[in-house]
Structure formats: C-alpha cells, structure tokens
Amino acid sequence: MSDLESSVGEGTKALFGMALDELRTLAVSWGESAYRGVQIHGALYRQLAGSVEEMTVLPLALRERIAAEGWSVARPEMVQTATSVDGTERYLMRMGDGETVETVWMPEGDGGERGDGSEAAAEEMGEVDGETAGASTALRSAQDDSFVGGRKRWQDIGVLEQKGYRRATICISSQVGCAVNCQFCLTAKLGIRRNLTAGEIAGQVAAVLARHGVVVGRDRINLVFMGMGEPFLNYDEFMKSVHLLVKGMAIPESRMTVSTSGIEPAIRRFAMETIRPKLALSLNASNDVVRERIMPITRKWNIEALLEAVGTIPLTKREYVTFEYVLLGKVNDQPEHAREVLALLRGMRAKVNLIVWNPGPGIAYEQPLPEDVAVFQKMLIDGGMPAYIRRPRGRDIYAACGQLKRTVDEPLVSIR
Ligand code: SF4
Structure with missing residues (x-):
C-alpha cells in the first residue's frame, strides 16, 4: 500500500480524508494535472459526492479509471437511523472495516453554545440578526x-x-468506544476498539449534511466533538479532521466545540493551534475526591493541573471556556459543590453548562432532583458565573449526552 492509500479497511483506497495537497499529488501520480486534485477536493468536501461516479466534475473516462484502480470515496456509511420525538436523529455509521460509531443530528442544537460569546451562541440565545x-x-x-x-x-x-429551524448541531464521534471510563457514561462500557481516522471523523459530518441536503454557508451548522470517544486521545486525526472541515467543507472553527475529559498535555498542545475549535472541559465535580470516583482519569491529571492547562488557551475577545458539568443526584449536585465550583473557576473567562444526567442501563446513578438543579444553577449565577442548563435531546433514542453506545446489544428504538 502506498503512502497515499488509506489504512481504513484492508486494501481500501479512500479519497475522503485526503487534504488538498495530498489530492494534488495523487492526481499527478495518475499522470493528470494537479488541478484534477483540486476538482476532487471540491467534489468530496463541497459537493459531498458519495461515490467516484458522482464526481461529475471529472471526465467520465477518468472517473472510470480511478474506480477501476480501486479508489473510492469511502466515507462512513449510514446504516441505521433512529428518530426522536424531538427531531433528533441518531445514526449508526459503519466504517470500511465494519466498525461502527454513532453520530447525532440535533435541529436547533442542544443549548450547549449558550453564553460562550460566539456567533453560534448568539443564535442559540435568540439574538438573531x-x-x-x-x-x-x-x-x-x-x-x-x-x-x-x-x-x-x-x-x-x-x-x-424550510423545515422551520434556524440552525442544527451535529455531534461527532472520534473513536470506536472510549478508554476513559467515566462512570456515568454508556460509551465507557464498550472500552476502546480503535481510533477513527480524520476522514472517518469528518466523513460523519459529510454523510449527515448530504442526508439533509444542507449547504454550508447557506444553512447554519454547528459541530460538537462530544460523541463516542475522547478526541484528545486521538489528537492528530482529530486535528486533521478539523482542518478538513474548515478548509474543505468551509465550516468555521468558531462553530465547532471539542469536549475533553481532561487530557492535560493535549490541552496545552491545543492551546498552540492556529485553527482551534472552542474548548469544553468536562469538569463534572467540584473537588478531586468526587471527580476521581466518577472520572478515574483524575488520578492522572487533577483539577488543578487541568485548570492550569486551560488557562494557557489564548481566548478571542468574546470567547469563554465552557465547563461541562453532568449533575448526578446527591453525588455532585449539592450546594457545597456549587460553592466549590465557584471557588475553582473564580477569575476565569468561563461559563458552566449543566447537564442533567441521562439514565442508562447498568449505571447506578440517580437523576438529580429538579429543585437541586435549580438551586445549583442559581448559586452559580448569583456567584457571578454564567450557568446554562443544556437541553437533553433525543433521550428516547439514547442519543443524549453520555448515552451513545454502539448498537450491538441494544436495538434501536425506531429504525427507518
Ligand atoms: S464521557 Fe466521554 S470521555 Fe468519558 S467515557 Fe464517555 S465518551 Fe469517554
């Protein structure tokens, strides 16, 4: 296999995932002009061609030759769809080697952008232009x-x-399974199977945009790297996918948020990127004792180390760092915890997204009481910390936060 051939699936020559310079080099290696590479780039990432045949910008003879030589688009295939009563859709995406991950489409988003200072946040909060x-x-x-x-x-x-939405958010997976083992998360139960390639990560977005006929630039799309996996444990491919999404598909990085459980060295590396999505740190606890219990990775990098690393990120003028906080009944949702969160984040350009924990089979936590959620939020706001409650989306189809689990032992609720 040459360097230009993808490792996705035995013997697969995947075009999707290649950057512009790689496609130009590939075209030249075929004896074509480098411009053919530019055309393929446009066909893959702007026209969202799902097959070589659909790349009609290329002459038929060239398309036939490329296909005959075994090249294909090879972006993830949407093999199952579940639709929630709230319009959220969950997709099972199959990779070239048969591994599957899940991707979620949320018309009107999930409230995650609120208050982070971005254009996406202004839309989320109804400040439409x-x-x-x-x-x-x-x-x-x-x-x-x-x-x-x-x-x-x-x-x-x-x-x-046309469908009555102002925007939509796509939640993307970065790994097959996850190694981080957060105790409240269904995905953790899978363990880690493998990293996704950049093409497999960005390809989820392309498949969803193509399904809905979305045109980037005309329609408003936000991306969250909050599906299966820890993006910062697959850092290089995650960042390459960001570049494909920005340069190829023209989705600005200001409309992307990456959520990390707290991989300290990767946060510091991320701080130095020139193309950089917004960051959300999954804090989920107000002290190391509680965090270690629900997120064992805290033993490696404690809260203090994570906050120091987050502090190295050069924020744009309007940008806030988001701290995600999954509220688990009686575990981390009491007034003393809210006071500790305020003390931890004092002085930071930050906001807190509160997420009411979504129950899942085999996970022994309780949902927080609505009154405890309300008190927690009020205490943060009264203490000067913007705090928002993220809307749980697609709960009936296990598409909500922490509920993404490969559909192997649990059938989809409704399949179209
Ligand atoms: S919450 Fe995220 S980082 Fe933690 S186990 Fe689940 S997928 Fe992995």
Whole structure:
C-alpha cells in the first residue's frame, strides 16, 4: 500500500480524508494535472459526492479509471437511523472495516453554545440578526406563493429554514468506544476498539449534511466533538479532521466545540493551534475526591493541573471556556459543590453548562432532583458565573449526552 492509500479497511483506497495537497499529488501520480486534485477536493468536501461516479466534475473516462484502480470515496456509511420525538436523529455509521460509531443530528442544537460569546451562541440565545429575520420573512412569503423579487429567492432559502429551524448541531464521534471510563457514561462500557481516522471523523459530518441536503454557508451548522470517544486521545486525526472541515467543507472553527475529559498535555498542545475549535472541559465535580470516583482519569491529571492547562488557551475577545458539568443526584449536585465550583473557576473567562444526567442501563446513578438543579444553577449565577442548563435531546433514542453506545446489544428504538 502506498503512502497515499488509506489504512481504513484492508486494501481500501479512500479519497475522503485526503487534504488538498495530498489530492494534488495523487492526481499527478495518475499522470493528470494537479488541478484534477483540486476538482476532487471540491467534489468530496463541497459537493459531498458519495461515490467516484458522482464526481461529475471529472471526465467520465477518468472517473472510470480511478474506480477501476480501486479508489473510492469511502466515507462512513449510514446504516441505521433512529428518530426522536424531538427531531433528533441518531445514526449508526459503519466504517470500511465494519466498525461502527454513532453520530447525532440535533435541529436547533442542544443549548450547549449558550453564553460562550460566539456567533453560534448568539443564535442559540435568540439574538438573531437582520439577515435571519429577513430570511424568515422570505420563507413566509415564499410559502404563500406571493413572493416575487424579495431579498431572497425560494431556492436561496436553506433546508433548515424550510423545515422551520434556524440552525442544527451535529455531534461527532472520534473513536470506536472510549478508554476513559467515566462512570456515568454508556460509551465507557464498550472500552476502546480503535481510533477513527480524520476522514472517518469528518466523513460523519459529510454523510449527515448530504442526508439533509444542507449547504454550508447557506444553512447554519454547528459541530460538537462530544460523541463516542475522547478526541484528545486521538489528537492528530482529530486535528486533521478539523482542518478538513474548515478548509474543505468551509465550516468555521468558531462553530465547532471539542469536549475533553481532561487530557492535560493535549490541552496545552491545543492551546498552540492556529485553527482551534472552542474548548469544553468536562469538569463534572467540584473537588478531586468526587471527580476521581466518577472520572478515574483524575488520578492522572487533577483539577488543578487541568485548570492550569486551560488557562494557557489564548481566548478571542468574546470567547469563554465552557465547563461541562453532568449533575448526578446527591453525588455532585449539592450546594457545597456549587460553592466549590465557584471557588475553582473564580477569575476565569468561563461559563458552566449543566447537564442533567441521562439514565442508562447498568449505571447506578440517580437523576438529580429538579429543585437541586435549580438551586445549583442559581448559586452559580448569583456567584457571578454564567450557568446554562443544556437541553437533553433525543433521550428516547439514547442519543443524549453520555448515552451513545454502539448498537450491538441494544436495538434501536425506531429504525427507518
Ligand atoms: S464521557 Fe466521554 S470521555 Fe468519558 S467515557 Fe464517555 S465518551 Fe469517554
């Protein structure tokens, strides 16, 4: 196998996942001009071609030759879909070697961006700009068939708006399973099987965008690396996928959030990246004793070390670091814990996302009481720390946070 051939699946020559310079080199190795590589790049990442045959920008003879030589797009295949009553969709994505991960589509997002200072946050909080308001007007006009010569034509209105959404968030997996072993998480029960390649990570996004007919730039898409796996334990492929998503698919990194359980050396490395999504640290406890119990990885890097590493990230003017905090009944959701969180984060440009724990089979935690959640949030806000409650999405299909588990021993609730 040459350096240009992917290692995804025995003998697979995967085009999806290759960067522009790699595709140019590949085209030249075929005896074609480097420009053919540029065309393939556009076909893969902008037109979202799902097969070599669909790359109609290339001459038919070249497409036939590429396919005959064993090259294929080879992005993850969506093999099952479960749809929640709230519109969330969960997909089982199969890789070239048969391994599967899950990806989640959340129309209207999950509230995770609230208060982080980004454009995505402004949308999440309903601070829509004139453009969006105008588009909604256009949509209404188009719907009653009386819309002629307005600011937007019907075909210019994104599929999200047509469906009544302002935006959507895609939750992506970075590994098959996970090695981190957070005690409240279903994915942890799988253990780790392997890392995903950059193409397999970005390919989940391409498959979901293609399914919904989403056009990046016209439709507003946010990405969260919060599915199966710990992205920072697959750092190089994760970062390569970010570059593919930014440079290939034109999704700005300001619309991406990566969540880490706290891999201290990787946080420090991340701080030095020039293209850098927003960071969310899964804090989940207010002291090391509780955190070690629910996140054993704390024994390796304690809260103090993690906060120091987070402090090295050069924040943009409006940016806040997000701390995710899964509330487990009576474990970490009491007033003394809220006081400790305030003390830990004092002086940081931070906000806290509170996540009401989602129950899962075989996990012996309790959901927090609604009144405890309310008191916890109020104490943080009163203490000067922005705190938001993330909406649980797709709970009925096990798509909510911490519930992604490969569908091997647990059938999907509804399959289309
Ligand atoms: S919460 Fe995230 S890091 Fe922890 S075990 Fe689950 S997938 Fe891994």
